[in-house]
Amino acid sequence: MASELRVNTLKDASGNNSIGLSYVAEGTAKAWMSLNGTGTIALRDSFNISGVVDNGTGSYTPSYSSNFGNANYSASGAGGSSNSNANVRLNTPAAGSQDLETRASNDGSNYDEAYTRFTATGDLA
Amino acid sequence: MASQLKVDTITGVTTAGSIAVTGEGNSTTTNLQQGLFKMWADLSGGGTPAIDDSTNTSSVTDVGAGERRINLTNSMSSTNYMVIAGMINDGNSGGARGAAGHHLGTQATGSVQYKTMYGSTASSDGNLTDSHTQEGAGIAGDLA
Numbered sequence: 001m002a003s004e005l006r007v008n009t010l011k012d013a014s015g016n017n018s019i020g021l022s023y024v025a026e027g028t029a030k031a032w033m034s035l036n037g038t039g040t041i042a043l044r045d046s047f048n049i050s051g052v053v054d055n056g057t058g059s060y061t062p063s064y065s066s067n068f069g070n071a072n073y074s075a076s077g078a079g080g081s082s083n084s085n086a087n088v089r090l091n092t093p094a095a096g097s098q099d100l101e102t103r104a105s106n107d108g109s110n111y112d113e114a115y116t117r118f119t120a121t122g123d124l125a
Numbered sequence: 126m127a128s129q130l131k132v133d134t135i136t137g138v139t140t141a142g143s144i145a146v147t148g149e150g151n152s153t154t155t156n157l158q159q160g161l162f163k164m165w166a167d168l169s170g171g172g173t174p175a176i177d178d179s180t181n182t183s184s185v186t187d188v189g190a191g192e193r194r195i196n197l198t199n200s201m202s203s204t205n206y207m208v209i210a211g212m213i214n215d216g217n218s219g220g221a222r223g224a225a226g227h228h229l230g231t232q233a234t235g236s237v238q239y240k241t242m243y244g245s246t247a248s249s250d251g252n253l254t255d256s257h258t259q260e261g262a263g264i265a266g267d268l269a
């Protein structure tokens with residue numbers, strides 16, 4: 001049977017390592033993905049990602065299954081394996097999605113990244 | 126009324142590894158286990174990297190100049206996890222730097238390897254570097 005527990009603070013059984021539930025709720029990643037961005041793109045694994053649009057070379061838009069409350073969330077990305085100068089550029093966020101580009105830092109050109117990683121933390125709607 | 130729960134382990138009722146947490150907007154839930162970073166580490170950079178603070182790390186291996194391998198205490202279930210890495214851009218004499226998860230062939234269930242490197246400069250395009258003082262990495266995904 002499903003159950004619901006309402007508490008403000010968690011501690012270990014010894015009464016140490018206290019953490020407020022606000023930190024649990026606010027501090028956990030609300031979405032993340034590891035994407036194969038080459039060829040026909042495919043999610044390797046993800047959380048709270050409903051799908052990813054391939055916008056062209058090195059340009060992707062992951063959408064969230066459960067949206068953020070606004071566009072003021074924190075996000076980060078990383079590339080690697082397909083380009084020795086891998087970088088991820090995050091464009092203007094939206095509550096329901098985040099445009100990003102994998103691009104080479106040495107010349108600024110977009111490229112398709114086999115291991116495109118992205119994570120977002122903030123307040124869900 | 127304020128409440129406080131003292132426990133060592135939290136386990137889901139329907140599925141042991143799945144606990145829902147109500148989101149900040151009170152209209153949806155997020156999965157606690159999926160949202161937790163399964164590894165994070167703050168390392169002193171330089172030629173001999175050292176872990177200053179971390180969770181779920183057993184050691185760091187200095188693979189070579191600008192290349193680390195963080196070994197996990199509890200392994201991931203597959204190599205499909207998400208990893209991010211970054212570095213402080215200090216002691217910079219070669220131009221802007223960035224960091225990237227690299228050599229995904231060595232992204233194993235029990236360890237993750239990444240490089241720290243310069244960004245683009247006239248003299249250094251993506252060369253590996255140890256000349257910084259702090260870096261960090263994190264993993265989200267499924268534990269074994």
